[in-house]
Amino acid sequence: MQSVTISSPTxxxxxxxxxxxxxxxDTARKTxxxxxxxxxxxxxxxIGAPQSLMMKRKPSWIRAQLPSGEGYQAVRANIEKYGLHxxxxxxxxxxxxxxxxxxTATIMILGDICTRSCGFCNVKTGKPNPxxxxxxxxxxxxxxxxxxxxxxxxxxxxxxxPDGGAKLWAETIHEVHKKAPSxxxxxxxxxxxxxxxxxxxxxxxxxxxxxxxxxxxxxMHGTVRPQAAYSRSMRVLTQIKASGLVSKTGMMVGxxxxxxxxxxxxxxxxxxxxxxxxTIGQYLQPSRNHLPIDRWVHPDQFAMYKEEGLRMGFRVxxxxxxxxxxxxxxxxxREYESTSA
Ligand code: SF4
Numbered sequence: 001m002q003s004v005t006i007s008s009p010t011x012x013x014x015x016x017x018x019x020x021x022x023x024x025x026d027t028a029r030k031t032x033x034x035x036x037x038x039x040x041x042x043x044x045x046x047i048g049a050p051q052s053l054m055m056k057r058k059p060s061w062i063r064a065q066l067p068s069g070e071g072y073q074a075v076r077a078n079i080e081k082y083g084l085h086x087x088x089x090x091x092x093x094x095x096x097x098x099x100x101x102x103x104t105a106t107i108m109i110l111g112d113i114c115t116r117s118c119g120f121c122n123v124k125t126g127k128p129n130p131x132x133x134x135x136x137x138x139x140x141x142x143x144x145x146x147x148x149x150x151x152x153x154x155x156x157x158x159x160x161x162p163d164g165g166a167k168l169w170a171e172t173i174h175e176v177h178k179k180a181p182s183x184x185x186x187x188x189x190x191x192x193x194x195x196x197x198x199x200x201x202x203x204x205x206x207x208x209x210x211x212x213x214x215x216x217x218x219x220m221h222g223t224v225r226p227q228a229a230y231s232r233s234m235r236v237l238t239q240i241k242a243s244g245l246v247s248k249t250g251m252m253v254g255x256x257x258x259x260x261x262x263x264x265x266x267x268x269x270x271x272x273x274x275x276x277x278x279t280i281g282q283y284l285q286p287s288r289n290h291l292p293i294d295r296w297v298h299p300d301q302f303a304m305y306k307e308e309g310l311r312m313g314f315r316v317x318x319x320x321x322x323x324x325x326x327x328x329x330x331x332x333x334r335e336y337e338s339t340s341a
Contacts, residue, residue, distance in 0.1 A: 065097035122286035140175030237273035250325035281323035
Protein backbone atom coordinates (compact mmCIF):
# COMPACT_ATOMS: atom_id res chain seq x y z
CA MET A 1 0.00 0.00 0.00
CA GLN A 2 1.23 3.50 -0.77
CA SER A 3 2.09 5.84 2.07
CA VAL A 4 1.18 9.44 1.38
CA THR A 5 2.41 12.48 3.29
CA ILE A 6 1.01 15.88 2.42
CA SER A 7 2.07 18.61 4.82
CA SER A 8 -0.36 21.26 3.63
CA PRO A 9 -2.52 21.69 0.55
CA THR A 10 -0.91 25.06 -0.21
CA UNK A 11 2.43 23.34 -0.63
CA UNK A 12 1.20 21.40 -3.63
CA UNK A 13 2.52 23.72 -6.31
CA UNK A 14 2.41 23.45 -10.07
CA UNK A 15 5.81 21.82 -9.74
CA UNK A 16 4.21 18.76 -8.21
CA UNK A 17 4.36 16.05 -10.83
CA UNK A 18 2.06 13.11 -11.28
CA UNK A 19 4.53 10.94 -9.38
CA UNK A 20 4.86 13.69 -6.85
CA UNK A 21 8.49 14.52 -6.32
CA UNK A 22 9.90 17.73 -4.96
CA UNK A 23 12.26 19.65 -7.18
CA UNK A 24 15.96 19.38 -6.49
CA UNK A 25 17.49 16.11 -7.60
CA ASP A 26 17.69 13.37 -5.03
CA THR A 27 14.16 13.19 -3.77
CA ALA A 28 14.92 11.00 -0.81
CA ARG A 29 16.98 13.75 0.77
CA LYS A 30 14.70 16.69 0.03
CA THR A 31 11.28 15.75 1.16
CA UNK A 32 10.75 18.04 4.14
CA UNK A 33 7.65 20.17 3.75
CA UNK A 34 6.85 18.71 0.35
CA UNK A 35 4.51 16.20 -1.10
CA UNK A 36 5.81 12.67 -0.74
CA UNK A 37 4.34 9.69 -2.47
CA UNK A 38 6.01 6.45 -1.52
CA UNK A 39 5.66 4.19 -4.52
CA UNK A 40 8.11 1.63 -3.24
CA UNK A 41 5.51 -0.98 -2.40
CA UNK A 42 3.48 -0.62 -5.53
CA UNK A 43 3.57 -3.81 -7.55
CA UNK A 44 3.87 -3.03 -11.20
CA UNK A 45 3.62 -6.49 -12.56
CA UNK A 46 -0.15 -6.58 -12.75
CA ILE A 47 -0.20 -9.99 -14.35
CA GLY A 48 1.33 -11.75 -11.37
CA ALA A 49 3.28 -11.33 -8.17
CA PRO A 50 6.71 -9.65 -8.19
CA GLN A 51 8.82 -12.05 -10.14
CA SER A 52 12.14 -12.54 -8.40
CA LEU A 53 12.75 -9.76 -5.95
CA MET A 54 13.74 -12.32 -3.34
CA MET A 55 16.87 -10.33 -2.60
CA LYS A 56 15.93 -6.96 -1.19
CA ARG A 57 19.54 -5.85 -1.47
CA LYS A 58 21.30 -5.36 -4.75
CA PRO A 59 22.70 -8.64 -6.08
CA SER A 60 26.41 -9.16 -6.52
CA TRP A 61 26.33 -8.34 -10.25
CA ILE A 62 25.13 -4.77 -9.56
CA ARG A 63 28.39 -3.16 -8.50
CA ALA A 64 29.35 0.35 -9.54
CA GLN A 65 32.74 2.04 -9.47
CA LEU A 66 33.05 4.92 -7.03
CA PRO A 67 33.40 8.33 -8.68
CA SER A 68 36.98 9.53 -8.21
CA GLY A 69 40.28 10.17 -9.94
CA GLU A 70 41.76 12.66 -12.37
CA GLY A 71 39.50 11.82 -15.31
CA TYR A 72 36.45 12.21 -13.13
CA GLN A 73 37.60 15.59 -11.83
CA ALA A 74 38.44 16.79 -15.35
CA VAL A 75 34.94 15.97 -16.62
CA ARG A 76 33.42 17.64 -13.60
CA ALA A 77 35.48 20.80 -14.12
CA ASN A 78 34.59 20.87 -17.81
CA ILE A 79 30.85 20.57 -17.13
CA GLU A 80 31.01 23.28 -14.47
CA LYS A 81 33.09 25.58 -16.65
CA TYR A 82 30.39 25.67 -19.34
CA GLY A 83 27.44 25.61 -16.94
CA LEU A 84 26.03 22.41 -18.40
CA HIS A 85 23.85 19.62 -17.03
CA UNK A 86 24.47 15.90 -17.39
CA UNK A 87 22.01 13.04 -17.27
CA UNK A 88 24.76 11.17 -15.40
CA UNK A 89 24.21 13.41 -12.38
CA UNK A 90 20.52 14.17 -12.80
CA UNK A 91 19.55 10.52 -13.18
CA UNK A 92 21.94 9.37 -10.42
CA UNK A 93 23.46 6.97 -12.93
CA UNK A 94 25.35 4.10 -11.30
CA UNK A 95 28.02 4.26 -14.01
CA UNK A 96 29.22 7.78 -13.29
CA UNK A 97 32.48 6.55 -11.73
CA UNK A 98 33.24 4.37 -14.75
CA UNK A 99 32.23 6.81 -17.50
CA UNK A 100 33.61 10.02 -16.05
CA UNK A 101 36.94 8.43 -15.14
CA UNK A 102 37.20 7.48 -18.84
CA UNK A 103 36.58 11.15 -19.72
CA THR A 104 33.06 10.75 -21.06
CA ALA A 105 29.70 12.07 -19.91
CA THR A 106 26.24 12.50 -21.38
CA ILE A 107 25.30 16.15 -21.64
CA MET A 108 21.66 17.03 -21.04
CA ILE A 109 20.42 20.09 -22.93
CA LEU A 110 17.34 22.32 -22.67
CA GLY A 111 17.69 22.71 -18.91
CA ASP A 112 17.38 20.37 -15.97
CA ILE A 113 13.62 20.47 -15.40
CA CYS A 114 11.43 18.13 -17.44
CA THR A 115 7.80 18.74 -18.31
CA ARG A 116 7.05 15.03 -17.92
CA SER A 117 6.97 12.80 -14.88
CA CYS A 118 8.05 9.30 -15.82
CA GLY A 119 7.85 6.97 -12.84
CA PHE A 120 11.40 5.64 -13.24
CA CYS A 121 13.31 8.84 -13.90
CA ASN A 122 15.16 10.96 -11.36
CA VAL A 123 15.22 14.13 -13.44
CA LYS A 124 13.28 16.97 -11.83
CA THR A 125 9.74 17.55 -13.05
CA GLY A 126 8.04 20.94 -13.24
CA LYS A 127 7.88 24.20 -15.14
CA PRO A 128 11.23 24.61 -16.88
CA ASN A 129 13.19 27.83 -17.13
CA PRO A 130 13.40 29.53 -20.53
CA UNK A 131 15.97 27.89 -22.82
CA UNK A 132 19.56 29.09 -22.72
CA UNK A 133 20.34 30.21 -26.26
CA UNK A 134 24.09 30.08 -25.53
CA UNK A 135 23.83 26.41 -24.67
CA UNK A 136 24.64 25.07 -28.17
CA UNK A 137 27.95 26.97 -28.18
CA UNK A 138 28.76 25.91 -24.64
CA UNK A 139 28.08 22.28 -25.49
CA UNK A 140 30.29 22.59 -28.58
CA UNK A 141 33.14 24.06 -26.51
CA UNK A 142 32.74 21.46 -23.79
CA UNK A 143 32.78 18.54 -26.23
CA UNK A 144 35.83 19.98 -28.00
CA UNK A 145 37.61 20.07 -24.63
CA UNK A 146 36.69 16.45 -23.90
CA UNK A 147 38.39 15.38 -27.13
CA UNK A 148 36.30 12.23 -27.53
CA UNK A 149 35.59 10.13 -30.59
CA UNK A 150 31.92 9.96 -29.71
CA UNK A 151 29.56 11.94 -27.48
CA UNK A 152 25.99 11.28 -26.39
CA UNK A 153 23.74 14.28 -25.86
CA UNK A 154 20.24 14.04 -24.46
CA UNK A 155 17.58 16.46 -23.23
CA UNK A 156 14.67 16.94 -20.89
CA UNK A 157 11.26 16.90 -22.55
CA UNK A 158 10.15 20.46 -23.33
CA UNK A 159 6.46 20.13 -24.05
CA UNK A 160 6.17 23.82 -23.10
CA UNK A 161 8.10 24.98 -26.19
CA PRO A 162 6.26 25.23 -29.52
CA ASP A 163 8.90 23.11 -31.28
CA GLY A 164 9.80 20.98 -28.26
CA GLY A 165 13.33 22.37 -28.44
CA ALA A 166 14.02 21.00 -31.93
CA LYS A 167 15.81 24.11 -33.23
CA LEU A 168 18.10 24.23 -30.21
CA TRP A 169 18.80 20.55 -30.74
CA ALA A 170 19.79 21.22 -34.33
CA GLU A 171 22.01 24.15 -33.35
CA THR A 172 23.69 22.05 -30.68
CA ILE A 173 24.51 19.27 -33.14
CA HIS A 174 25.85 21.83 -35.65
CA GLU A 175 28.02 23.44 -32.98
CA VAL A 176 29.52 20.12 -31.90
CA HIS A 177 30.23 19.18 -35.50
CA LYS A 178 31.87 22.58 -36.02
CA LYS A 179 33.93 22.74 -32.83
CA ALA A 180 34.77 19.06 -32.45
CA PRO A 181 34.82 17.72 -36.03
CA SER A 182 36.39 14.41 -35.06
CA UNK A 183 33.68 13.65 -32.50
CA UNK A 184 30.61 11.78 -33.70
CA UNK A 185 27.30 12.83 -32.15
CA UNK A 186 24.63 10.57 -30.76
CA UNK A 187 21.42 12.50 -30.06
CA UNK A 188 19.05 10.81 -27.61
CA UNK A 189 15.79 12.65 -28.13
CA UNK A 190 12.21 12.68 -26.84
CA UNK A 191 9.11 12.15 -28.97
CA UNK A 192 8.34 15.84 -29.74
CA UNK A 193 4.72 14.95 -28.89
CA UNK A 194 4.59 13.13 -32.20
CA UNK A 195 5.27 16.24 -34.32
CA UNK A 196 7.18 14.81 -37.23
CA UNK A 197 8.28 18.23 -38.54
CA UNK A 198 10.16 18.88 -35.27
CA UNK A 199 11.78 15.48 -35.48
CA UNK A 200 12.74 16.32 -39.07
CA UNK A 201 14.51 19.48 -37.84
CA UNK A 202 16.78 17.27 -35.72
CA UNK A 203 17.19 14.68 -38.46
CA UNK A 204 18.35 17.39 -40.89
CA UNK A 205 21.13 18.40 -38.51
CA UNK A 206 22.68 14.98 -39.25
CA UNK A 207 23.74 13.41 -35.97
CA UNK A 208 25.76 10.24 -36.57
CA UNK A 209 23.27 8.29 -34.42
CA UNK A 210 19.70 9.32 -33.58
CA UNK A 211 18.23 7.51 -30.59
CA UNK A 212 14.85 7.43 -28.91
CA UNK A 213 14.15 5.12 -26.00
CA UNK A 214 11.03 3.01 -25.78
CA UNK A 215 11.99 2.35 -22.14
CA UNK A 216 9.49 -0.42 -21.42
CA UNK A 217 7.05 -2.91 -22.93
CA UNK A 218 3.70 -1.64 -24.29
CA UNK A 219 1.63 -2.85 -21.31
CA MET A 220 3.69 -0.81 -18.84
CA HIS A 221 3.67 2.52 -20.67
CA GLY A 222 0.67 4.01 -18.85
CA THR A 223 2.43 3.65 -15.50
CA VAL A 224 6.06 4.07 -16.45
CA ARG A 225 5.73 6.84 -19.09
CA PRO A 226 2.31 8.41 -18.45
CA GLN A 227 2.77 11.26 -20.93
CA ALA A 228 4.24 9.09 -23.67
CA ALA A 229 2.86 6.28 -25.80
CA TYR A 230 4.45 3.15 -27.18
CA SER A 231 2.88 3.65 -30.61
CA ARG A 232 4.07 7.26 -30.80
CA SER A 233 7.61 6.29 -29.83
CA MET A 234 7.51 3.56 -32.44
CA ARG A 235 6.58 6.17 -35.06
CA VAL A 236 9.60 8.24 -33.97
CA LEU A 237 11.87 5.24 -34.52
CA THR A 238 10.25 4.50 -37.85
CA GLN A 239 10.84 8.08 -39.04
CA ILE A 240 14.47 7.94 -37.91
CA LYS A 241 15.04 4.74 -39.84
CA ALA A 242 13.32 6.16 -42.94
CA SER A 243 15.66 9.17 -42.81
CA GLY A 244 18.69 6.94 -43.35
CA LEU A 245 20.36 7.87 -40.05
CA VAL A 246 21.60 5.12 -37.74
CA SER A 247 18.74 4.42 -35.34
CA LYS A 248 18.95 3.29 -31.76
CA THR A 249 16.60 2.62 -28.87
CA GLY A 250 16.81 1.45 -25.29
CA MET A 251 14.78 -0.26 -22.64
CA MET A 252 15.04 -1.17 -18.99
CA VAL A 253 13.96 -4.47 -17.49
CA GLY A 254 12.93 -5.54 -14.01
CA UNK A 255 10.20 -2.92 -13.65
CA UNK A 256 7.32 -5.36 -14.06
CA UNK A 257 7.50 -6.81 -17.55
CA UNK A 258 8.01 -10.48 -18.36
CA UNK A 259 10.68 -12.07 -20.55
CA UNK A 260 8.02 -13.03 -23.05
CA UNK A 261 6.95 -9.39 -23.36
CA UNK A 262 10.56 -8.31 -23.82
CA UNK A 263 11.11 -10.74 -26.68
CA UNK A 264 7.80 -9.76 -28.27
CA UNK A 265 8.83 -6.11 -28.07
CA UNK A 266 12.23 -6.77 -29.63
CA UNK A 267 10.50 -8.50 -32.54
CA UNK A 268 8.01 -5.63 -32.83
CA UNK A 269 10.81 -3.05 -33.02
CA UNK A 270 12.56 -4.96 -35.77
CA UNK A 271 9.36 -5.52 -37.69
CA UNK A 272 7.97 -1.97 -37.48
CA UNK A 273 11.00 0.30 -37.18
CA UNK A 274 13.99 -1.85 -38.18
CA UNK A 275 16.01 -0.14 -35.45
CA UNK A 276 19.66 -1.15 -35.61
CA UNK A 277 21.04 -0.67 -32.10
CA UNK A 278 19.36 -1.45 -28.78
CA THR A 279 20.47 -1.22 -25.17
CA ILE A 280 18.88 -3.27 -22.39
CA GLY A 281 19.66 -2.69 -18.71
CA GLN A 282 18.35 -3.36 -15.21
CA TYR A 283 15.93 -0.76 -13.80
CA LEU A 284 17.23 0.69 -10.54
CA GLN A 285 14.79 2.63 -8.38
CA PRO A 286 16.37 6.07 -7.82
CA SER A 287 14.39 6.75 -4.61
CA ARG A 288 11.33 5.54 -2.74
CA ASN A 289 9.32 8.13 -4.69
CA HIS A 290 9.95 6.17 -7.86
CA LEU A 291 8.43 2.99 -9.16
CA PRO A 292 9.63 -0.17 -7.43
CA ILE A 293 11.91 -2.86 -8.79
CA ASP A 294 9.95 -5.99 -9.67
CA ARG A 295 12.90 -8.35 -10.15
CA TRP A 296 16.66 -8.52 -10.44
CA VAL A 297 17.38 -9.84 -13.91
CA HIS A 298 20.27 -12.30 -13.92
CA PRO A 299 23.22 -11.71 -16.30
CA ASP A 300 22.33 -14.99 -18.05
CA GLN A 301 18.96 -13.50 -18.95
CA PHE A 302 20.66 -10.42 -20.37
CA ALA A 303 22.83 -12.73 -22.48
CA MET A 304 19.68 -14.43 -23.75
CA TYR A 305 18.12 -11.05 -24.75
CA LYS A 306 21.31 -10.25 -26.65
CA GLU A 307 21.35 -13.55 -28.48
CA GLU A 308 17.68 -13.28 -29.40
CA GLY A 309 18.03 -9.61 -30.42
CA LEU A 310 20.93 -10.37 -32.75
CA ARG A 311 19.00 -13.31 -34.19
CA MET A 312 16.09 -10.94 -34.92
CA GLY A 313 18.35 -8.63 -36.88
CA PHE A 314 19.60 -5.91 -34.53
CA ARG A 315 23.13 -4.99 -35.56
CA VAL A 316 24.21 -4.19 -31.99
CA UNK A 317 22.59 -5.36 -28.76
CA UNK A 318 24.20 -4.02 -25.58
CA UNK A 319 22.55 -6.01 -22.81
CA UNK A 320 23.63 -6.23 -19.19
CA UNK A 321 22.65 -5.21 -15.67
CA UNK A 322 24.37 -1.81 -15.70
CA UNK A 323 23.82 -1.00 -19.35
CA UNK A 324 22.30 2.42 -20.00
CA UNK A 325 21.60 3.98 -23.39
CA UNK A 326 24.82 5.96 -23.21
CA UNK A 327 26.97 3.35 -21.47
CA UNK A 328 30.00 2.45 -23.60
CA UNK A 329 28.28 4.18 -26.51
CA UNK A 330 31.58 4.62 -28.31
CA UNK A 331 32.19 0.86 -28.25
CA UNK A 332 28.70 0.34 -29.68
CA UNK A 333 29.63 2.64 -32.58
CA ARG A 334 32.79 0.59 -33.21
CA GLU A 335 30.79 -2.63 -33.09
CA TYR A 336 28.22 -1.12 -35.45
CA GLU A 337 30.95 -0.07 -37.86
CA SER A 338 32.54 -3.50 -37.74
CA THR A 339 29.23 -5.14 -38.69
CA SER A 340 28.89 -2.82 -41.70
CA ALA A 341 32.29 -3.74 -43.08
S1 SF4 B 1 26.01 5.42 -18.56
FE1 SF4 B 1 25.47 7.35 -19.58
S2 SF4 B 1 24.35 8.51 -18.04
FE2 SF4 B 1 25.44 6.89 -16.97
S3 SF4 B 1 27.37 7.85 -16.31
FE3 SF4 B 1 27.73 6.83 -18.28
S4 SF4 B 1 27.44 8.45 -19.79
FE4 SF4 B 1 26.49 9.17 -17.90
